[in-house]
Amino acid sequence: MKALVCSVCGYVHLQDTAPEKCPVCGAPSKVFNLKEDGLKTKTDIVTAGESEKKHLPFITVETKNCCGQQPCHEIRAKIGEITHPMTPEHSILRIVFYADKNFIGYTSLTPSLNPVGAICVTNIENKKISVVALCNIHGSWLSEL
Ligand SMILES: [Fe+2]
Numbered sequence: 189m190k191a192l193v194c195s196v197c198g199y200v201h202l203q204d205t206a207p208e209k210c211p212v213c214g215a216p217s218k219v220f221n222l223k224e225d226g227l228k229t230k231t232d233i234v235t236a237g238e239s240e241k242k243h244l245p246f247i248t249v250e251t252k253n254c255c256g257q258q259p260c261h262e263i264r265a266k267i268g269e270i271t272h273p274m275t276p277e278h279s280i281l282r283i284v285f286y287a288d289k290n291f292i293g294y295t296s297l298t299p300s301l302n303p304v305g306a307i308c309v310t311n312i313e314n315k316k317i318s319v320v321a322l323c324n325i326h327g328s329w330l331s332e333l
Contacts, residue, residue, distance in 0.1 A: 191226030191328070195219045198282070200227055200320050200328045202289040211291045212284070227320070229330045242268040243329040245283065245319040252308070260310050265319040265331070267303035272323065274299045282322045287315040 192201040197213035206220035230244060245265040252260055267280050274280065276299050283305030284294040292312075295305030303321070317333040 189227050189229060190222055190224055192220045193223045193226045193328070195221055198322050198328065199284065200322075200330075201291075202286055202318060202320075202330075207291075212282070212294060225327070227328050227330050228326075238270065239326060240329075241270045242272040243321060243323055243326055244268065245321045245329065245331040247317060247319050247331055247333045249312075249317060249333065255308055255310070260308050261312050262306055262308045263312070263317055263319070264304065264306040265321070267305075267321045267329075272303040272321075274301060274303055278325050279303075279323070280321050281324050284320045284322070285309075286318040286320070287312045289316070289318060 192206050194210040194215055196215040196219050199210050199212040201207055206217040209216055245267055248264045250262045252262055263285055265283050272280050279299045280297050280303040282294055282296050285292050285307050292309055293307040319331050321329045
């Protein structure tokens, strides 16, 4: 599906207009381009094969009390029903988290890690959680809770 993508770092913006600056790399709004295939979703699985099963984020949210702010919520995303490879040639680079389509944070990965990311936040009750996984070869993949 169409999405606004930062041409510097590959961050995908889930809203209709580009942000003032990229929340990941800080580049100005002018570097955002509306890309025809900027984001792939579960519906793309119908027309695709095994590779997609390795890219969709599986999201869980667990309410905790770990940060001294009650309550806090750990949003966790594992990438792929079949676990995505993590090699220098092919890996998940970043997992980005959104609440009501607003950026809330991200995890950067290196090939020595497993394709899992998590953040801990407050004030996400009743908000729609979205996660985008960025693969260096296969682009960005969206799941929503
Ligand atoms: Fe991939």
